[in-house]
Amino acid sequence: MKNPNLYERPTFFWKWRTLEDWKMATSFTKANYTNIIMLLVFIFIAIRQVKAKQKEAAKHGYEHRYIKRDEFPTVEEQPDFEWEKTEPIKLRPFKPKYHLTMALENLIPSELLQMDKTYRDRIALRRDTMAKHGTHVVAVNDDYIIRPAVVEHYEFLMGTYLPLRFPKMFKLHETDYEMGKTFMLENLVTGAIFPANVSASTPTTRLLETLGRTIDEDFLFLHAEEDEEQDDSKSSTPSEKPNPKDDDKKYILQAYVVCCPSGFDPAEKLGKRLSAIHTPVPGYEAKISGSMDRFFARLEVGKYVKRANWSIQTHDNLYAAGPGTNHAHEGDVVEEMADEELDLDKTFMRCERQTLHRLPKSKGLVFAFKTYLYPIREIKEVDGLGEELAQAVDGLKEGSVPAMHFYKRGAVWGEAVKKYLRS
Known part of the structure; x- marks a missing residue:
């Protein structure tokens, strides 16, 4: 006689309603549920890692195809160049x-x-x-x-x-x-x-x-x-004007x-x-x-x-x-x-x-x-x-x-x- 508390589905799709139902399940069925849960957890973690990597890459200017370098002039792309x-x-x-x-x-x-x-x-x-x-x-x-x-x-x-x-x-x-x-x-x-x-x-x-x-x-x-003699006490800073002697x-x-x-x-x-x-x-x-x-x-x-x-x-x-x-x-x-x-x-x-x-x-x-x-x-x-x-x-x-x-x-x-x- 079938257990009235269980859905009539294949073993690995059973839905448990009571603790007794779970105890009655086979070890194989329990293992399948555990694997599914672990897979979902793994997918969740992997998605978070990918998003974190993409966020970190974007922070450094990486757009998958090239690394951004704003200090250089813009480079015109040639996607069809052969x-x-x-x-x-x-x-x-x-x-x-x-x-x-x-x-x-x-x-x-x-x-x-x-x-x-x-x-x-x-x-x-x-x-x-x-x-x-x-x-x-x-x-x-x-x-x-x-x-x-x-x-x-x-x-x-x-x-x-x-x-x-x-x-x-x-x-x-x-x-x-x-x-x-x-x-x-x-x-x-x-x-x-x-x-x-x-x-x-x-x-x-x-x-x-x-x-x-x-x-x-x-x-x-x-x-x-380089200058032969340089006074370290007068070292240049970013705020200083260019030195005409550089010319x-x-x-x-x-x-x-x-x-x-x-x-x-x-x-x-x-x-x-x-x-x-x-x-x-x-x-x-x-x-x-x-x-x-x-x-x-x-x-x-x-x-x-x-x-x-x-x-x-x-x-x-x-x-x-x-x-x-x-x-x-x-x-x-x-x-x-x-x-x-x-x-x-x-x-x-x-x-x-x-x-x-x-x-x-x-x-x-x-x-x-x-x-x-x-x-x-x-x-x-x-x-x-x-x-x-x-x-x-x-x-x-x-x-x-x-x-x-x-x-x-x-x-x-x-x-x-x-x-x-x-x-």
Whole structure:
């Protein structure tokens, strides 16, 4: 006979009306009820934890896709950007006559970095270059002075700019790493995962290496030279007005990751002022040294600028450090190339898209450049462009600094390149 005090439902759905009913239930039924109660409690706790995590993340400016950094200019999103279908930008900075000037243009902050279909191959090449050339590619001079700038730039790019600007290439994750909760940036192209924020134990050189493995861009970090004598009793405070003497300060290269040097060894420039860095450049001291120093000293936070340069190289190496590569210095013996020696498969117009901006907190300067190699055949195929470049080769000798023709090794490749372009 059925118990009239029980609903006629399967055992695990029974509803108990009295303590005696509960005592009459099987152990299996009791266990099911206990499991359901525990599951509900677990779900309740999990929901509270998720909400707490989201609240804490929002407090730090994390919006799942990127980390907010209000001190930097707003980055315009590109949700539909497809790097594999994007051609490299076409730089054509040559002119009929070469005049040595800064030739700066304003840069939209969102366009600080450029991505294109060469990204995967170029990142692989950068990784190999760093492994092969060591401190000639990545180095730090005074870590105490420059580390804040490197950290600031690293965290902005890895945690904010990349996942926001190129969401199909980079994705931000919150996870456990090293000393606790942190953010990790996943490179959706290469599969690499790196921290998006920096722990105190991470060496500055590792941050530079990570930038070099993530971005097809070379970065040089400069900082105003420190006063030789400083009275601690007169230290500056946020309320003080800017010191006019800051306009006269010289900037020193304190750190770099440079995988694509052209005609110079970055290791030889480390720790030097701008004027010393540019010593081999003809006309630099006489024409633009003073204006360069003043511009660097007075560049305001939030102002981004860009420029481009060009030269011809007769090899296919992006890493071209040192003498005898892309530059010739006073006293070097060079020989003119015969027409038949010009290897069209290895002759390129080499351009750098250079940018400069000041970091908002550390006040360090970031000079960066991305290198493009345009095949000489590609230049000739464009109507009229071959003749324009041929005129620009002659124009190296006809502008404000005629020695630039020798410096760019035009004495070696100039006649052969012009003849091909005009053929």
